[in-house]
Amino acid sequence: MQQYDIIIIGAGIVGSMVARTLSRYDLDILWIEKESDICTGATAANSAIVHGGYDAMPGSLKAKMNIAGNAMWDQLAAELQFPFARTGTYVVAIGAEELAALDELKRRGDAGGVPTEIISGAAMREREPSINAEVSGALYCPTGGICDPWAATIAAAENAVMNGVELRLNTAFEDFIWDSESANQRISESANQGIGETSKIVGVKTNQGDFYARWIINAAGLFADEVMHKAGVRPEFHITPRRGEYYVMDRIKVQINNVLFPVPSKVSKGILVTTTLHGNTLVGPNAKEIADKTDVAVTAEGMREIWDGAQKLVPGLSQRDVIATFAGLRPGGNAPCIGCATPYNKDFIIEIPENVAGFVNLGGMESPALTAAPAIAERVVALLQGAGVDLRVKADWNPIRPARPVFRHLDRKAQAALIAQDSRYGRVICRCETVTEGEIVAEIHAPIPATTYDAIKRRTWLGTGRCLGGFDMPRVVDILARELGVAPLSVSKKGEGSEFLHRRTKA
Amino acid sequence: MKTTYDVIVIGSGPGGLAAAIAAKKGGADDVLVLERDIELGGILLQCIHSGFGLETFKEDLPGPSYAQRFADEAKAIGVEYLLDTMVLDVTPDRRIFVTSSRGGLLELHARAIIMAMGCRERTRAQIRLPGPRPAGVYTAGTAQRWVNVEGYMPGKRFVILGSGDIGMIMARRLTFEGAKVEGVLEVMPYLTGLSRNYVQCLLDFDIPLHLSHTVKRIIGKNRVEAVEAVAVDERWQPIPGTEEIIPCDTLLLSVGLIPENELSLKAGVTLDPVTGGPYVDDGFQTNVPGIYAAGNVVHVYDLVDWVTQAGITAGKRAAQQITNGKWQMANGVPTQAGDNVRYVVPHKVNPETLTEDTLMLQMRVTRPLEQPVRIEVRDGETVIASKNERYVRPGEMVNLTLRGRDYDAVRQAKSLTAAVVPR
Numbered sequence: 001m002q003q004y005d006i007i008i009i010g011a012g013i014v015g016s017m018v019a020r021t022l023s024r025y026d027l028d029i030l031w032i033e034k035e036s037d038i039c040t041g042a043t044a045a046n047s048a049i050v051h052g053g054y055d056a057m058p059g060s061l062k063a064k065m066n067i068a069g070n071a072m073w074d075q076l077a078a079e080l081q082f083p084f085a086r087t088g089t090y091v092v093a094i095g096a097e098e099l100a101a102l103d104e105l106k107r108r109g110d111a112g113g114v115p116t117e118i119i120s121g122a123a124m125r126e127r128e129p130s131i132n133a134e135v136s137g138a139l140y141c142p143t144g145g146i147c148d149p150w151a152a153t154i155a156a157a158e159n160a161v162m163n164g165v166e167l168r169l170n171t172a173f174e175d176f177i178w179d180s181e182s183a184n185q186r187i188s189e190s191a192n193q194g195i196g197e198t199s200k201i202v203g204v205k206t207n208q209g210d211f212y213a214r215w216i217i218n219a220a221g222l223f224a225d226e227v228m229h230k231a232g233v234r235p236e237f238h239i240t241p242r243r244g245e246y247y248v249m250d251r252i253k254v255q256i257n258n259v260l261f262p263v264p265s266k267v268s269k270g271i272l273v274t275t276t277l278h279g280n281t282l283v284g285p286n287a288k289e290i291a292d293k294t295d296v297a298v299t300a301e302g303m304r305e306i307w308d309g310a311q312k313l314v315p316g317l318s319q320r321d322v323i324a325t326f327a328g329l330r331p332g333g334n335a336p337c338i339g340c341a342t343p344y345n346k347d348f349i350i351e352i353p354e355n356v357a358g359f360v361n362l363g364g365m366e367s368p369a370l371t372a373a374p375a376i377a378e379r380v381v382a383l384l385q386g387a388g389v390d391l392r393v394k395a396d397w398n399p400i401r402p403a404r405p406v407f408r409h410l411d412r413k414a415q416a417a418l419i420a421q422d423s424r425y426g427r428v429i430c431r432c433e434t435v436t437e438g439e440i441v442a443e444i445h446a447p448i449p450a451t452t453y454d455a456i457k458r459r460t461w462l463g464t465g466r467c468l469g470g471f472d473m474p475r476v477v478d479i480l481a482r483e484l485g486v487a488p489l490s491v492s493k494k495g496e497g498s499e500f501l502h503r504r505t506k507a
Numbered sequence: 508m509k510t511t512y513d514v515i516v517i518g519s520g521p522g523g524l525a526a527a528i529a530a531k532k533g534g535a536d537d538v539l540v541l542e543r544d545i546e547l548g549g550i551l552l553q554c555i556h557s558g559f560g561l562e563t564f565k566e567d568l569p570g571p572s573y574a575q576r577f578a579d580e581a582k583a584i585g586v587e588y589l590l591d592t593m594v595l596d597v598t599p600d601r602r603i604f605v606t607s608s609r610g611g612l613l614e615l616h617a618r619a620i621i622m623a624m625g626c627r628e629r630t631r632a633q634i635r636l637p638g639p640r641p642a643g644v645y646t647a648g649t650a651q652r653w654v655n656v657e658g659y660m661p662g663k664r665f666v667i668l669g670s671g672d673i674g675m676i677m678a679r680r681l682t683f684e685g686a687k688v689e690g691v692l693e694v695m696p697y698l699t700g701l702s703r704n705y706v707q708c709l710l711d712f713d714i715p716l717h718l719s720h721t722v723k724r725i726i727g728k729n730r731v732e733a734v735e736a737v738a739v740d741e742r743w744q745p746i747p748g749t750e751e752i753i754p755c756d757t758l759l760l761s762v763g764l765i766p767e768n769e770l771s772l773k774a775g776v777t778l779d780p781v782t783g784g785p786y787v788d789d790g791f792q793t794n795v796p797g798i799y800a801a802g803n804v805v806h807v808y809d810l811v812d813w814v815t816q817a818g819i820t821a822g823k824r825a826a827q828q829i830t831n832g833k834w835q836m837a838n839g840v841p842t843q844a845g846d847n848v849r850y851v852v853p854h855k856v857n858p859e860t861l862t863e864d865t866l867m868l869q870m871r872v873t874r875p876l877e878q879p880v881r882i883e884v885r886d887g888e889t890v891i892a893s894k895n896e897r898y899v900r901p902g903e904m905v906n907l908t909l910r911g912r913d914y915d916a917v918r919q920a921k922s923l924t925a926a927v928v929p930r
């Protein structure tokens with residue numbers, strides 16, 4: 001029997017921040033993820049914004065966690081050595097009728113102590129010359145910023161693993177294991193339809209066997225509702241994925257300097273036009289409710305919708321400059337807010353449920369969960385402490401995750417020195433994004449090894465440029481096969497069933 | 508290692524090799540070719556089908572053999588080259604930064620640079636193809652590399668979107684390898700590649716071509732499982748009720764090529780938004796003095812022989828320029844696209860250099876005309892030169908050669924407008 005102190009389910013940004021934060025303490029932690037890599041669900045495809053926190057409903061967990069999380073990013077970026085830029089963000093009003101929406105956002109920001117400022121249309125035009133000429137004003141939030149969700153998640157996860165967390169990929173949660181006494185009790189309770197004494201979870205069943213722990217943390221993202229239902233918690237809570245589609249623009253052709261939101265709609269923050277840490281302009285997302293939690297298809301209608309939305313902010317964009325399309329899912333649910341003055345039922349869930357012991361429940365982790373994740377992790381620590389878990393800081397905990405060299409970010413002298421050290425850094429494999437063999441090999445042998453094409457892509461940015469990997473793909477398949485000691489035929493895009501190649505050609 | 512050269516050529520495909528040879532023969536002392544792959548020849552090395560060299564050698568050669576002739580000649584006359592070497596940056600003052608495992612990071616300098624980077628394939632993003640992102644969606648050229656260079660089949664049941672030449676050639680190649688090619692879908696109402704490839708690669712192998720059809724969406728999460736094909740109207744909009752699910756495990760895209768000019772842009776070269784390549788004069792010099800461009804980096808050609816010709820011209824002119832020291836792109840006579848002409852290359856004809864035997868204007872038509880036509884070059888209303896064709900098709904380039912007898916008129920012209928008119 002494998003006994004742990006804590007099992008974490010799910011390796012998105014929330015799971016990674018929880019794992020990293022808990023790795024500080026003297027605990028045996030198992031971390032399970034159903035996919036072949038971390039960072040493949042909601043975290044993998046979103047707007048990459050670290051929100052200021054002015055638009056979450058005042059009093060909600062979303063607002064509190066957003067504001068607290070936002071403040072933590074500078075230190076996180078420094079410790080985990082991932083890129084982050086506090087660029088400030090803008091909500092742009094087009095035409096006089098949209099100006100009122102800025103006041104409402106400013107009020108919300110003031111309520112939470114989020115610094116915001118309403119600037120004139122002329123000032124906005126000056127800061128972003130390509131903005132719609134009918135801009136009437138903008139809400140500027142200086143504490144907003146941009147991140148690379150892949151880099152942040154992978155860095156946090158790697159730091160967790162460096163500090164002793166045991167990560168098991170391809171391990172899918174199936175059910176909970178209950179303490180036998182409380183399990184019997186639970187059956188009789190459900191027969192009586194009453195809420196009686198607390199039942200206790202002692203482990204999880206997975207496709208890779210059973211694992212036992214004193215505490216299980218649900219960080220299952222899009223699937224958090226299914227996990228909590230297996231625990232008998234919040235049967236009325238459902239995650240309804242809202243899909244958002246995006247365009248990535250060629251950075252040589254399109255230069256947007258800022259993070260530009262439209263005034264928000266009822267269902268989302270609207271279709272934005274934003275700069276990214278990689279210099280590419282990102283356009284999107286729309287918000288479409290869908291039934292399938294794995295359906296990340298882009299659609300003709302969705303692409304039309306984001307294009308119309310983007311042109312409202314920046315009319316001069318051209319679809320000819322689109323170099324990539326993708327879609328992501330928002331794992332939003334119907335959790336009521338406790339602290340909100342006005343009714344609000346889209347809050348985060350961060351709790352130890354009353355009637356289930358040994359279970360920390362997280363849910364509804366849509367935007368601003370990326371921003372909030374480090375604060376959510378601290379709140380999980382507080383909950384565990386409150387429940388009497390003995391949390392002793394490890395003497396040898398190391399908060400620093402050393403970044404690996406990124407060839408394209410170095411100056412010529414440093415590039416030459418790196419190649420002199422390891423000649424594989426001299427060989428460029430991805431021509432559009434200038435990713436070298438050395439970087440790819442380093443990721444394959446990293447603390448969390450990249451074993452698929454997409455895993456390498458998320459870690460190096462390879463294959464994200466104009467040719468979408470057409471040039472690098474055969475070369476990366478070769479390198480993966482060589483480094484992993486497998487045949488090229490078994491190299492995959494994103495795990496089993498997604499192999500690139502079918503068979504050898506005829507002799 | 509030597510770091511200063513008379514001429515540096517970026518890319519060793521047919522344009523680059525021809526340019527390097529011509530520059531060397533034309534009097535450039537030292538000529539260096541930079542190639543990112545491990546052999547000279549560029550994309551020709553994966554084009555193992557025949558059909559190359561009919562104009563140049565009056566022979567029907569496979570791509571690698573065609574490339575080898577130029578590679579051999581280049582080596583024989585002392586053209587230097589660096590393989591497995593990527594160019595990181597080119598500056599307007601003709602410094603070139605390259606990197607390789609063997610040589611490390613180098614700064615090179617050239618008196619003249621010839622850009623010969625070729626082109627890249629349009630991707631699913633550029634046609635905004637709906638669906639998720641499973642394995643099994645590849646550009647035709649990537650699949651071609653896997654099959655012909657690496658020796659792997661990327662699937663067993665294929666659908667090909669786009670009737671570009673590489674897609675049609677791959678349809679035949681995959682069939683030879685025992686794969687099933689369900690068909691080729693083309694959104695336009697006409698073929699976009701060469702008619703000869705339609706006959707030799709599709710018709711001869713009973714592979715259906717569906718004009719005015721496209722892929723409405725890709726189906727499959729981990730690996731392609733099917734595509735939903737649909738007929739489109741004259742505005743390329745799907746016609747409801749014509750959808751058909753075609754089971755397959757691989758979708759190949761042959762939906763166009765884009766001249767690859769990111770390095771040109773770094774060097775300050777101005778691009779023509781229609782061709783995607785640099786504005787060039789009749790010697791293939793760009794707006795940046797001493798920087799030339801040759802081959803598919805300028806505009807997408809239909810036959811390798813014309814690429815070779817362009818390389819020869821660029822190489823020769825670069826060598827001449829080094830000897831005579833005339834660096835500025837001259838104020839030449841501009842060319843213009845007239846009726847049913849999408850673009851004309853070169854963009855400018857320099858009257859001072861009209862000393863060659865012939866000057867070829869190359870163009871592509873906007874829409875097919877399946878009837879006898881006349882190709883004309885006019886200065887205003889005055890026809891300077893013309894020729895007859897039986898038809899014109901967007902997939903097939905139109906060449907019009909100006910000769911010595913036309914040059915007086917060219918010198919006096921305000922502009923040269925190319926047009927295609929029915930006869």
